[in-house]
Amino acid sequence: MALSEFALIDRFFRDCGATRSDVPLGIGDDAAVLDVPPGKQLVAAIDTIVEGVHFPKGSAPASIGHRALAVNLSDLAAMGAEPAWALLSLTLPQADEQWLTEFSRGLGALARAHNVALVGGDTTSGPLSITIQVLGFIEPTRALRRAGGRAGDAVFVSGTPGDAAGGLALELSPSANDTPAHMALRERFLFPTPRLELGRLLLDFASACIDVSDGLLGDAGKLAQASGCGVQLDYAALPVSPGLVAAVGEHRARELALTGGDDYELCFTVSPSRIEDMLNAVPAGKWGYTRIGVLTADPRAAVIRDGSVMQVSHSGFDHFASPR
């Protein structure tokens, strides 16, 4: 890429995100200078999405921009943190003005919706790949860790996992006869919603939390493992969307809810003594979360269907099926 192309790209991102007063020096110098509020801890996450791995070749650039930030904001949501700043490293084969316009629009809209300023960046030429690093704040010692769960804690998940995997399948084999339900599933893949508000509310109730990016079963297993527990999920309790059931049938919908990726929902655990308070303060209907299982002293992960342990045919299951 010619140097002038990099200058062009810079222009797309200078005013892309929110404007914040805690950014003494933003994009355009060697590094950004930032004011962390006194009495807060800093929370930092980094995630990369690669063309052909995390999104199909030729994906809508607005979706790519949205997802690159959303996957990172989802990590902050899982900590209960409040996002503030993002840095972008964009690797792309050539500077296409139309592509950059739409990419920065998708990224910028989500950033502004959550008051996130884009404070730094790097553009390089190479295979299309986007890394974003987000920074946020949390009240000291309050971050929701994966490791805080205990055997007996109830397991919850937000939203209707599996929709994004269903949507991705539709993206990969587009049809002229897309129903509104199909379009809704595709939206769940293309424009996932980081559950930042819910994460903040859970600070008062959850014992542990993880964001569901690699499939609910695998991610619940990671939370359980970090907490020194196992997990049992209730097949019948899995919240599957009517649209997903209509698209792929009841059984496949539950399979996708367990093992499909890219949901960016929150999976969290709550001590039995805190459940009622949570349900009162953070109503499940309003916030869209569902009780789906329990942490166990037995270190294995299992899905229970009609009283018996179910086999799940996905590597996400194998990952933690054996005791450590």
Next chain:
Amino acid sequence: MALSEFALIDRFFRDCGATRSDVPLGIGDDAAVLDVPPGKQLVAAIDTIVEGVHFPKGSAPASIGHRALAVNLSDLAAMGAEPAWALLSLTLPQADEQWLTEFSRGLGALARAHNVALVGGDTTSGPLSITIQVLGFIEPTRALRRAGGRAGDAVFVSGTPGDAAGGLALELSPSANDTPAHMALRERFLFPTPRLELGRLLLDFASACIDVSDGLLGDAGKLAQASGCGVQLDYAALPVSPGLVAAVGEHRARELALTGGDDYELCFTVSPSRIEDMLNAVPAGKWGYTRIGVLTADPRAAVIRDGSVMQVSHSGFDHFASPR
């Protein structure tokens, strides 16, 4: 990549960097939790290096690990900041244990040398590419910006720019008869030294600073432009290493000093009234920097040789040759 490969990779980075007491929660959760010292500002930079773009295919993995961190630490050095934490996003085609061992060794050695903890990461499969994000601290309002220079300020550069470009050329056409001088040049490309201590010392003296990553002439031009100035560099004053001159000749050495990339030296400006104090407090001989020119009211960038303006055949020159 199979899930178990990601788990393998995680193990390489868990204890890779320095151990710091200001990391309440490091690698292994959805995000890291960090304690910023009270009364400091946060400084953040992000940079990506891509195989075939920033380093040759088949480069030594220890060098790749070192460079991925060094290019970011160099950005912090240019601000006068003290580094503290890094996050790594590693995209690689497959998990090769030997490669990962050496990569993490190169990264870890540099991290520990500068007391940088690796607090978070992400591994994905895809074309080899490494993004690192570094975080550090600075005393409030003291960061060295590009924009602080004024016409009449003297321009300095650390080290002997051009060596890395000379070393890269040798890397690309390896010879069995490498002289020690050749090996020294290659080292400058493979293992650049972020000038962190110098950057800290310059806080008391420099009016502006930039790290030299894309070529001295282009980067000095960026500093000048940000400062609302032009710049004149003195061809005869350029510090070229004897090894580079021996390898490519005097003229080509000065050309590489002006336009070669990957030096990761500091280019900085100092008000005439501060030069003597700086030379006393930060001796040029000990710290290895050289006066090479001056910021000008005329917004153009120029290289002066024998009293006349010299043409330089590199796009880095074209980038800012015309007045804004």
